Amino acid sequence: MPLPAKLLVDIHTHVYLPRYTALLRSRSSVPLIRSIVNSEGVAEDRLLILDHEPSGGRPVGPQYWDREEKLNFMDKHGIDISVVSTANPWLDFLPASQAHTLASELNNDLEEYCSTAPSVASRQIKRLYGFGLLPLVPEITTSALLDIVKQIGELPHLRGLIMGTRGIGRGLDDEALEPVWAAIEKAGLVVFLHPHYGVDGSAWGDKDNGHVLPLALGFPFETTTAATRLILSGVFDKFPSLRLLLAHSGGALPALSSRLASCIDHDPVVASRLKHDARYYLGKLYLDAVAYGPEELGFVSDVISRADKFETGSSAKAAPNRSAGSKRMLFGTDHPFFPPLSASEKWKSVTENLEAINDVQGWSEEDRSGVRGENAVALFNL
């Protein structure tokens, strides 16, 4: 019997479940989905996620909510398994009691979405797994959050949870979240940290550049800021087994990590706060491989692999080992975002990320297949 082919696993792929879409359609303030008639006279749904959305919102359709569309997209691109997450803005805009109820309902919906999906041919695994949602909103109680962590931990096809960067209103470096980190760590769930708000829009100026600046820069800046604040808060010292997966290859964090370490070393307020050099903590992270270029991916794997050198007391001096660093990197597509502007068989946003994985200098074929899928199989225990 031939060995089964290596799996291609997409760990960065989003859905707006029907229950969530219905809520967005019912709303009269952002976030919402509204129907418009577009410039060609055709009815079209537009999603407005944030106030002052450029270009009148994002055209949306069944690829945002219909499971068949997700499976079709996976088939078209040779993706065996997707670990699906609700896209932003999650539950951020809801009052606490509604967020609590809806988180529970959406987690059950996502479990059903996955558990009733087809299986991978000739394997005992499903084609869909999921990241659940926590009701991370102001005034939520710790016990409500812990209830939902427990729920996610008990739903067999949910293997982690997605969260934004605001926590319960004061960011992820809020001490009030420590019991939540402890529970997530204990449950062995993967936290997928994903941006939503970007940065203050005044930085983008008054030219119309579409969504480019908030998406290309604002999103990575937000992730970078949140992860840096987590490092500075000592969360990784307190919860060393916490498994945090950063969207978009960690944004700018890998590139700014030596600058961060230097700024910490030179600032009397924080210089002696952490157990290790800031770069050590990057080796504890997981990063998706959604960076669109092989040089970017190679660099990220360097940064992960050098982390051990920065453990306090380490005498390691070796040059970075890209193979070792690749073990914490995982393929993703960001589907259904970034559709091609003109009709094409495959999505460029997907093929670019696959080509990037293929073209990284210094990765072996084993490293590449790890990033394409085997690392996800291990991380999510598929």
Next chain:
Amino acid sequence: MPLPAKLLVDIHTHVYLPRYTALLRSRSSVPLIRSIVNSEGVAEDRLLILDHEPSGGRPVGPQYWDREEKLNFMDKHGIDISVVSTANPWLDFLPASQAHTLASELNNDLEEYCSTAPSVASRQIKRLYGFGLLPLVPEITTSALLDIVKQIGELPHLRGLIMGTRGIGRGLDDEALEPVWAAIEKAGLVVFLHPHYGVDGSAWGDKDNGHVLPLALGFPFETTTAATRLILSGVFDKFPSLRLLLAHSGGALPALSSRLASCIDHDPVVASRLKHDARYYLGKLYLDAVAYGPEELGFVSDVISRADKFETGSSAKAAPNRSAGSKRMLFGTDHPFFPPLSASEKWKSVTENLEAINDVQGWSEEDRSGVRGENAVALFNL
């Protein structure tokens, strides 16, 4: 006669000239320098650059204004030549007429600061060169800006100019600046693009992390945003010989450049605006080597060297050539910022950047000496 040793040239090193310091001391609103009595009962000067400055402002002393201190610092670290620039906030806070007058005076002061400095032993070159200042403030006239570009071009020891990211109030993608770019390009001056404002402080949260977040993240985010807006505005298509040097190795721009290119490709507003893929323009930039780590520097040189592949019509497929990329990278210290927290012979912020240059995988000894000094000799025609 032995060949002269290779030069070490610091192109990222700041000064507050005495005329500028006197202005800051005379002010009662930020930016200002004020004298306080510190917690040990000792009188101390504090510089407040921005409102809500963390930690009560930055302790400052003669290393910020005294030329002897600059030369002592250079001697201590084996730096032969410094290309000195006024540190932020430059003239941003002044009314137009005062900014115009002061720019002219400070440029003359800096010329004198350099021209009366000692020479490099046995060479016909000075140890100090400078970047001038433009009066980039709202309501300044184009002719005033062009006057000062002309002045800088005629002062023999000024080889470029430093600027922030706000232009005359609407950023660097403002069409009103096009005559200024044209004049700078024609004069062959190097523009040193340097951050000042960072990003909106609400992103940093309410924990006291000293200056770490605005410096480690806010500064690079600001530079990245400004350079991206320049790319999107088509400035590099219109002024292909403009020589732009980005502070802090371009911030996050190299790491986000493939994401930027992908976001442009997928956005109908900008997809067909530029002559080339966004990554092409990174090969037209110069970047300092102030990134504190060898993996960062190696990656930046990869990104520079791959740029040619992204020229429209290019059929180049070669893997990045780090040696080629190193030619646009230049050593810097950020002196007098980032002094060591405890007494030490050499500054860690300097030795870290020198060690990083030394440790880049794939750079030859010639590449390293280029980054340490020969690239600056060529760029600034020293």
